[in-house]
Amino acid sequence: MPHAEAEPPTVVVMGVSGTGKTTVARLLAERLGVPFADADDFHPRANIVKMSAGIPLDDADRRPWLQSIGRKVRDCRAAGTGCVIACSALKRSYRDILRDVCPGIRFVHPTAPRDVLAARIARRTDHFMPVSLLDSQLAELEPLGPDEHGVTLDAGPPLDVLVTKALQALPYRPPPPAPA
Numbered sequence: 001m002p003h004a005e006a007e008p009p010t011v012v013v014m015g016v017s018g019t020g021k022t023t024v025a026r027l028l029a030e031r032l033g034v035p036f037a038d039a040d041d042f043h044p045r046a047n048i049v050k051m052s053a054g055i056p057l058d059d060a061d062r063r064p065w066l067q068s069i070g071r072k073v074r075d076c077r078a079a080g081t082g083c084v085i086a087c088s089a090l091k092r093s094y095r096d097i098l099r100d101v102c103p104g105i106r107f108v109h110p111t112a113p114r115d116v117l118a119a120r121i122a123r124r125t126d127h128f129m130p131v132s133l134l135d136s137q138l139a140e141l142e143p144l145g146p147d148e149h150g151v152t153l154d155a156g157p158p159l160d161v162l163v164t165k166a167l168q169a170l171p172y173r174p175p176p177p178a179p180a
């Protein structure tokens with residue numbers, strides 16, 4: 001059996017911009033041997049245009065986007081592969097949309113002080129997200145509740161440490177190496 005649980009791993013790495021969602025989710029997917037998806041690839045063009053112009057998304061902008069991520073989660077689950085998705089999922093109601101399609105979904109939430117996040121975003125040259133949206137994201141963020149399945153981690157340590165901590169907190173184990 002490839003995983004500790006019968007259900008394939010379905011994990012969302014959540015949080016505000018710059019916290020490391022994409023980087024951590026990609027590595028976690030690799031370690032678990034499951035597909036990776038970036039929620040940014042599911043945004044309609046209008047959402048990207050809005051954020052690029054420094055205007056925060058609202059609930060109406062995010063609903064259809066979260067629903068399409070929900071369809072991706074459902075498809076990966078139906079295919080028996082599971083997935084790790086990098087998705088802000090800032091509010092509990094957003095996470096509920098994903099839980100509706102996969103009740104066992106787990107959230108990994110890396111967090112860091114504002115100045116660390118702003119520095120990381122400012123350093124990136126290949127991304128549409130402006131630093132100016134960070135404060136609106138922090139204002140909207142609803143941390144994981146005690147009844148939500150998941151783990152909150154300090155996003156400061158090196159990535160391999162973060163990913164190992166995430167794996168220790170999740171009920172999934174990496175698949176054994178393929179026989180030589």
Ligand SMILES: Nc1ncnc2c1ncn2[C@@H]1O[C@H](COP(=O)(O)OP(=O)(O)OP(=O)(O)O)[C@@H](O)[C@H]1O
Pocket residue numbers: 015016017018019020021022023024086120121123124127129155156157158159162
């Ligand atoms: N633990 C870490 N230590 C140092 N740098 C990190 C760490 N995690 C991420 N980074 C760097 O910070 C930057 C932001 O990371 P990443 O793009 O993964 O964040 P994100 O949460 O997906 O952001 P966004 O939501 O804006 O796409 C990247 O340049 C990444 O290499």
Ligand SMILES: O=C(O)[C@H](O)[C@@H](O)[C@H](O)[C@H](O)CO
Pocket residue numbers: 016017018039040051057062087088089090129137
């Ligand atoms: O909920 C949102 O406002 C969006 O998902 C944003 O978080 C960005 O898409 C992301 O930060 C850039 O990757």
